[in-house]
Structure formats: structure tokens, C-alpha cells
Amino acid sequence: MRVAELSELSNVSVASIKFYAREGLLAGNRVGYNQTEYGPEHIVRLRLIKALINVAGLSIASVRRVLEAVDDEQVGVEEVLERAHEAVAPTNLPAVGEETLQRVRELFDELGWNVPEDSVGFRQTAAVISQYEQIGRADLSERASRYGPPVMDIARGDMEAVAQTQDRNTIAQTVVIGTILGDSMLSAMRKAAREHLSDAS
Amino acid sequence: MRVAELSELSNVSVASIKFYAREGLLAGNRVGYNQTEYGPEHIVRLRLIKALINVAGLSIASVRRVLEAVDDEQVGVEEVLERAHEAVAPTNLPAVGEETLQRVRELFDELGWNVPEDSVGFRQTAAVISQYEQIGRADLSERASRYGPPVMDIARGDMEAVAQTQDRNTIAQTVVIGTILGDSMLSAMRKAAREHLSDAS
Structure with a gap:
């Protein structure tokens, strides 16, 4: 056409x-x-x-970078995942003090997660914990340990969806959509779950 | 001072x-x-x-509406929660067709969640599923069922944190921070969990 x-x-x-x-x-x-x-x-x-x-509110440049990885059959799925993570990470992740970094290392050690310090996941977690501290609610960062097991369950579900797909192009597209729209889905369903609990109480 | x-x-x-x-x-x-x-x-x-x-990128008007509920001791915690949900919901939630609404009703029925159709949680979930359909990936909306149990576990954790607090003002503040910064925390930790799984594979 x-x-x-x-x-x-x-x-x-x-x-x-x-x-x-x-x-x-x-x-x-x-x-x-x-x-x-x-x-x-x-x-x-x-x-x-x-x-x-x-x-998702991505810039044209971010969309291009993600779609280049989706289109290039030489690019592995891990790389597609990493680019999708970068695309949705806040661009202005603040610098975080050594004490906070140490707290994040301990959090992931305790959960048994192997998360590289230069990855988007590590840096964004550190940024959020640092914000809790600045508001004077460092106590809330303890909830990160509580969130660990269900969040890992969600990530396993993401990986299962990818594993069910055979062809590389569909996998790459699934990773991108799952990463980017998946956050909106979780945010929406978390509200729904809280509304259910709040109603039942 | x-x-x-x-x-x-x-x-x-x-x-x-x-x-x-x-x-x-x-x-x-x-x-x-x-x-x-x-x-x-x-x-x-x-x-x-x-x-x-x-x-969280809230407007001044949204911040005022949330803080008014936090400050007013006559306002119950459920109302604070609902206002926090409204404040972080995308303002331009698209209209969603009857077929999609029916799918969302079935999803929550299947999960055993009691979620009012006019609540932010219901409407935002419907909007995300509608987006999956428009991209031609309605199959991905099935992941919502898979997400259900871990998301409910997270919501229970949120409620536990609230229940541990005694005074109403701290509770109200915890609800607001937990709702609004909690989404950033989950998004960050989900990336970290996927990086762990991707690294281990």
C-alpha cells in the first residue's frame, strides 16, 4: 500500500x-x-x-535506540532488555552518597540478587532510596526488602512470557512492550489491589 | 525560625x-x-x-489536593489513598470499549478482587489492556492474571506498613509517599530483578 x-x-x-x-x-x-x-x-x-x-513518553531518540536493537538480528535479547531499561529510566538520576550505595548493596545481597552497580536497576533503586532518606522517611526504604520476593516473581513471569515466544523479532518486541507498558500495568493493578484491600477493611 | x-x-x-x-x-x-x-x-x-x-511530576493543583487530605484530620485514610491514586493516574486516560471493560471485569473476578469500575485502579488497568490490544499484542494482557498474586502481595505489604504506624498524620504521609514513590521503587526493583535473571541465564 x-x-x-x-x-x-x-x-x-x-x-x-x-x-x-x-x-x-x-x-x-x-x-x-x-x-x-x-x-x-x-x-x-x-x-x-x-x-x-x-x-511511555519516550523521546524520538530513545525510541530510535530501542527500535534499532529490536530490528538488528545481531543484537542479543539481553542487549534489547538493557536498552529498554535505559529508555524508561529517569534521565536525571541524581548522584547518590556512598552510605546509600552501601545500603543498596546490602539489600541486593540479602535478597540474593546479582545486580551490577552500573546497571539501570541498581542506579534507579539507589535514587529512590536516597529520596526516601531526604524526606526523612528512611524507614520506608526497609520496604524494599519486603517487595523483593513478589517483584522477583513478577520478573520471572516476564521471562516466562519471553521464553514462550519462538522468533527473535517477536521476543524483542515483547521485551520492549513488557518493560515499558509493563510498569503502567503494575502501577494500575497495584492501585486496584489496594482498592480491594481498602474496601474489605 | x-x-x-x-x-x-x-x-x-x-x-x-x-x-x-x-x-x-x-x-x-x-x-x-x-x-x-x-x-x-x-x-x-x-x-x-x-x-x-x-x-513524581505532580502539578501544583494535584499536590494541593493530596496535601489537603493529609492535613485534614476529618479525612479518613481511605480517602487519602484515593486522592493519592488520582494524583498519580495519567490525566488523559482514554475511553475504553465495552469489550475491553468486560475483559477487565473478568480479570478481577478471576483474581477475586473487588474493584469498583469508577476507581482509578480499574480505569487505569482497562486503559493499559486497551493499549496492548491496539498494538496487536492482546496476548500480553493475559500477563495481568499472572501478575495478580505478586501484586496483591505487594499491596498487602503496603497495608502492613500503614498498620504499623499509630498516628494519623504519619499514616497519611506514608500512604502518599508509598503510592507515589512506591511506583518508582517497584519499577527500579523490577529492572534489578530482570538484570539478575538475565545475568544468570
Whole structure:
């Protein structure tokens, strides 16, 4: 199909499609001079781009970096995961004092998790604990130990969903969607669970 | 102490303190004409305001609505919880079709959760599942069932932390911080757990 039809079917304007193509987020098949053909896979691609930008609030540069990893068959799934983590991490993670870092090391040791200190997971956990301390509620950072087992259960569920998929492209897409929209799902369901408990009490 | 000292100790500018006071987020004790006294509780209050605005990205109006509930001793803890949920919910929750709503009802029935349809938890869950469907990955919404038990475990942990606290003001503050910074904590720890699993595989 041509760009006009793709626009109609995907509900994305022709101007936006051309912009995404120029930014390298989407590539149609060139057929002759100044003509590009698109297939059904491009409708799905446009919806993914829209979700990453509108729902997850990613920048064009972050979307490009994530989709490059999804598209490149040479890139392993661990690398796709790491790039998805980087894309959704707050960009302004504050510097954290040595005392807080030590607390995070002890937390992960106690849980038996092997988390590299330069990973997004380690740095973001340290940043949140540091914020609790600054509000004068360091006591709340103890909840991190309590959260450990259920959070590991959730992460295992994520990995099971990935393991059920055979082809690499679907796996890569699943990792990206699971990471980025998965946080919204957990936030929504946690509210629902609290509403259930609050109602029952 | 006077506003200049409060500014120094809290690391918030005098202009910002006066702005927050005008917006009703903070009230010092008037002593005579054009003089206001502050105590150590105002340092903690300013840090909480900063965390809600800078970390959680709340608007001034949302912060005011949440803090009004925290301050008003007549407001029950369930109401504080609901206001905190509203404050962190995406403001532009899309309308969701009847078929998706039915799927969400079935999900919560299956989990045995009693979640009112007009609650933030229900509406946000429906919005996320609708997004999965639009990306052509309705299969991923099945993960919501898998997430149910660990998410309920997390919510029970949240309620335990609240139950351990005696005085209403601390409870209200714990609910707000737990709701709003708790999502960041879970997002961070989920990444850490996935990094552990990805490393071990």
C-alpha cells in the first residue's frame, strides 16, 4: 500500500509517518523513484511507535535506540532488555552518597540478587532510596526488602512470557512492550489491589 | 525560625517557599504583622512537596489536593489513598470499549478482587489492556492474571506498613509517599530483578 492508505489504516497522519521515516523509526520498501510501499507490518510498527511516544513518553531518540536493537538480528535479547531499561529510566538520576550505595548493596545481597552497580536497576533503586532518606522517611526504604520476593516473581513471569515466544523479532518486541507498558500495568493493578484491600477493611 | 533560615536548611529558595505558601501547600505561624515563624516540620514538608513535584511530576493543583487530605484530620485514610491514586493516574486516560471493560471485569473476578469500575485502579488497568490490544499484542494482557498474586502481595505489604504506624498524620504521609514513590521503587526493583535473571541465564 501507499503512504495515504497506511495513514488511514494506522490513524497516523502522513506528515507524522514521513517524519518517523526521516528519523529512522520506520522504513518502507522503495519502489522506483519517490515511491514507497508499505505492508501490514508497518501498521503494527506505527502503533508501537505511538505507544512508546504517547503512553511511555519516550523521546524520538530513545525510541530510535530501542527500535534499532529490536530490528538488528545481531543484537542479543539481553542487549534489547538493557536498552529498554535505559529508555524508561529517569534521565536525571541524581548522584547518590556512598552510605546509600552501601545500603543498596546490602539489600541486593540479602535478597540474593546479582545486580551490577552500573546497571539501570541498581542506579534507579539507589535514587529512590536516597529520596526516601531526604524526606526523612528512611524507614520506608526497609520496604524494599519486603517487595523483593513478589517483584522477583513478577520478573520471572516476564521471562516466562519471553521464553514462550519462538522468533527473535517477536521476543524483542515483547521485551520492549513488557518493560515499558509493563510498569503502567503494575502501577494500575497495584492501585486496584489496594482498592480491594481498602474496601474489605 | 524565619523564612531565610528555612530556605537555607531545606535548600528551597525563599521565592519558592513564598510561592508554595501562596498556593496553600505550606502554612507557617503568623507572628505579628508580616512575620511568619517556621519549625522543623516545615523542612520535612518542603522536602515532601519537592519530591511530589520533581520526582513524581505532580502539578501544583494535584499536590494541593493530596496535601489537603493529609492535613485534614476529618479525612479518613481511605480517602487519602484515593486522592493519592488520582494524583498519580495519567490525566488523559482514554475511553475504553465495552469489550475491553468486560475483559477487565473478568480479570478481577478471576483474581477475586473487588474493584469498583469508577476507581482509578480499574480505569487505569482497562486503559493499559486497551493499549496492548491496539498494538496487536492482546496476548500480553493475559500477563495481568499472572501478575495478580505478586501484586496483591505487594499491596498487602503496603497495608502492613500503614498498620504499623499509630498516628494519623504519619499514616497519611506514608500512604502518599508509598503510592507515589512506591511506583518508582517497584519499577527500579523490577529492572534489578530482570538484570539478575538475565545475568544468570
